[in-house]
Amino acid sequence: MLLDGNDGLKALTEAYAAGHALPGFVAYNLETVQGIVAAAEAATDQPVIIQAGSSPFKHAGQETLMRLALDAAHRSTARLGVHLDHSRDLDEITACLKAGYTSVMVDGSHLPFAENIALTREAVRRARDHGAWVEAELGALAGDEDVSTDADASAVAMTDPVQAAEFVAETGVDALAIAVGNVHGFTTRPVRLDLDRLAEIRTAVPVPLVLHGASGLPEEQLHGALARGVAKVNVNAELRRAYLEAVSARLPTALPGSDVVTVWAAGRDAVTQAATRIINQLKPSG
Numbered sequence: 001m002l003l004d005g006n007d008g009l010k011a012l013t014e015a016y017a018a019g020h021a022l023p024g025f026v027a028y029n030l031e032t033v034q035g036i037v038a039a040a041e042a043a044t045d046q047p048v049i050i051q052a053g054s055s056p057f058k059h060a061g062q063e064t065l066m067r068l069a070l071d072a073a074h075r076s077t078a079r080l081g082v083h084l085d086h087s088r089d090l091d092e093i094t095a096c097l098k099a100g101y102t103s104v105m106v107d108g109s110h111l112p113f114a115e116n117i118a119l120t121r122e123a124v125r126r127a128r129d130h131g132a133w134v135e136a137e138l139g140a141l142a143g144d145e146d147v148s149t150d151a152d153a154s155a156v157a158m159t160d161p162v163q164a165a166e167f168v169a170e171t172g173v174d175a176l177a178i179a180v181g182n183v184h185g186f187t188t189r190p191v192r193l194d195l196d197r198l199a200e201i202r203t204a205v206p207v208p209l210v211l212h213g214a215s216g217l218p219e220e221q222l223h224g225a226l227a228r229g230v231a232k233v234n235v236n237a238e239l240r241r242a243y244l245e246a247v248s249a250r251l252p253t254a255l256p257g258s259d260v261v262t263v264w265a266a267g268r269d270a271v272t273q274a275a276t277r278i279i280n281q282l283k284p285s286g
C-alpha cells in the first residue's frame with residue numbers, strides 16, 4: 001500500500017522517537033522498483049521509502065518512473081512511501097505532489113543560506129496543499145548521486161548546528177538532511193561521521209535527521225547515527241552495485257540466447273537481497 005503523507009510522516013516520527021530509521025532506496029527502472037518492493041514485502045511491517053526521482057527521471061522519464069513507483073506501491077502489501085529525492089525544481093516537486101508522492105526532498109544545499117530558506121519554504125507551502133511531508137538539506141554533501149567518484153568529504157561544508165536550528169524554524173520543514181562527513185557513493189578511504197556534530201544538530205533541531213550517502217558506511221557508524229536522531233537513511237550505490245554485479249555474472253550464459261529476462265531478473269533479485277540486508281540493519285532491534 002502507498003502510505004499517505006500523514007502516515008509516512010507518522011512512520012518517520014515513530015522511527016525517530018524509537019532510535020531506528022526508515023530506508024530510502026533509490027530506484028531507476030522497473031527492476032529496481034520491483035527489487036525494493038520485494039524486500040519491503042519480506043520485511044513485514046517495516047515501512048520502506050522508494051525514492052523515484054529526481055536524478056533517475058533523466059534515465060526513465062519523469063512521468064514513467066512516477067507512475068511505475070506509485071503503481072508498485074499501491075499494489076504492494078508492504079507499507080511504502082514514494083519520495084522525490086534531491087529536487088531543485090519547484091515545478092518537478094509540484095508534479096510529484098500532484099501525482100501522489102508521500103514526500104519530497106527540496107535540495108537548496110548549493111544555494112546561499114537565505115536562498116535555501118526561501119526555496120525550502122516554498123516547497124513546504126506547496127507540499128502542505130497535498131498532505132505530503134518535506135525533507136530539505138543544509139550543508140553540502142560530497143560525491144555524485146548516480147556514480148561513485150571516490151569523493152572526499154572534507155572538500156565540502158558540514159552542517160552548522162546553529163544554522164540548522166534557524167533553518168528548520170524558518171522553513172517549517174519536516175526532516176533535515178545533514179552533512180557530517182557522509183559522502184554519496186563508495187569511497188576508498190573509510191568514511192568517518194562527525195558524530196559529535198550530529199549530536200549537536202540533534203539537540204538544536206526538533207525534527208528527524210536524514211543521512212544521505214549510507215552506501216559502504218561501517219555498521220558502527222550507522223548505529224552511531226541512528227542513536228543521534230537519524231531516522232531516514234538513503235541508500236543508492238549499494239543497490240546499483242548489487243544490480244550490476246548480478247547482471248554481469250549472468251551475462252555470459254544469457255548472451256548466446258539473447259536472454260534478457262534472466263539478466264533483468266538476476267539484477268532485480270540482487271537489489272532485493274541488498275535492500276533486505278539494509279532494512280535489517282535499520283529496523284528496531286529485538
Ligand code: 13P
Nearest residue numbers: 185212213215235236237
Ligand atoms: P549512496 O549512493 O552513497 O548510497 O547515497 C544515496 C543517497 O544519499 C541518495 O539520496
